[in-house]
Amino acid sequence: MTAPPAPWPYPRWIAHRGAGKLAPENTLAAFRLGAQHGFRMFECDAKLSADGVVFLMHDTGLERTTSGHGTGGDQPWGALSQLDAGTWHSRAYAGEPLATLEAVTRWCLANALLLNIEIKPTPDVERTTGEAVAALATRLWAGAPVPPLLTSFEAESLAGAQAAAPQLPRGLLLDALWDGWLDAARALGCSAIVCNHTLWDAASVRQAQAASLRTLSYTVNDEWAAQRLIALGTDGIITDRVDLFSPGT
Template sequence: MLTTTKIPRVIGHRGAKGFAPENTITSFRKAKEIGANWVEFDVKETEDGVLIIMHDDDLDRTTNGSGKLISKKWEAIKNLDAGSWFSSEFKNEKIPTFDQTISVLGQLNLGANVEIKPCPSRETRTAIAIANEIKNKWPKNLPKPIVSSFSMESLLAAKKIEPNLIIGALFEKLPPDWKKIAKEVKAQTIHLDHEIVTKELIMEIQGEGYPILTYTVNDQTRANYLFELGVSAVFTDYPWKE
């Protein structure tokens, strides 16, 4: 195994995205309450360099704001409602900062997969900021996070800042030169869409020593099948206690 970190088999996707508004503190608390030991979430950057937990490049889908995040300062978005779109029960839920999230994870004793999700053209800048934050503020009581991204540029930049990071290379489809890419970014885990996973693919990846994490698996029967094939972990919108 290329990583000694014990990765749980079930990781809450964007917290517990099926039960609470994604990428919010409430969603992380919900995942813990259900029994998840780890969550996954996306980190982006505001125009003025504040790291926040958000998936989309636009504010429209998950907040009552609108427009491109890349052009917004933190002051303009910190009071947006990031919960009502999901349910009125979560009205006035706020977009959390990465700093705030790290603190809550420490309190909850909740491990994490931190996905670098840069706005276009911010691949290096955002990765460097995230790596520095992890290096300086990650709680001592938590296992080291996995830092993943679809952006290999981001992974290279993050690893340069903090060589001890556990890097997860994210792929929608496994490219023919995946081994070369994984070595270049010093990946220790490979993350794939569960729909492309086959026994042959798993044998190929495991043959190189990489644990395989698959997204987004919302059916426990499917998850169990993937575990039988050799998948190490699944990301799910509906985490369950193992």
């Protein structure tokens, strides 16, 4: 007999990288804007600076979303903190800095908001990044009623998080339902699968639920796609369209 899934304390709607595309992703400005649209939970990307500071950025390279050049993880936080992470988006956000995970966490906790931290390691430091993110999250969220959800495409990062903070919930990110995905999630002690929304159908949702895993989707920006996922009985929807969806539904 399959055990029922553990209680799920997270809302259905999750704002992607703070506020989707309406503000510079992974910055505090984006999180503030997402909250203004009524979102109570946010997804972000976390990686390590060269001197071990956990900061928010999706790409390995700095060029797309900052004024910097090269690999973000190769630079110390002192240099990264001086970069402009807003001008690429629009003039209104010129000078917006990169954010540390600690700064975003403290803002979330002060406002009773929740966080899905995607561990997004620089290549070759997958496990170290998972360990560092989980250790920092444990310290920052100590005593909070709901912990952050840690997710990653990288099994090594999730293994590091599992070793450093086994009590924190984890989710395996998938861009394909490759052979052994369910066994991998079980081995990593995951409580959720987070996959490309097109991968979910009645059979895959049933497989995950039979393994007591929650089912989340990225990145859902169309109403028809959201309605399909709700009808399938999935648990979470990560969206850029904080201006389209009402997180109260």
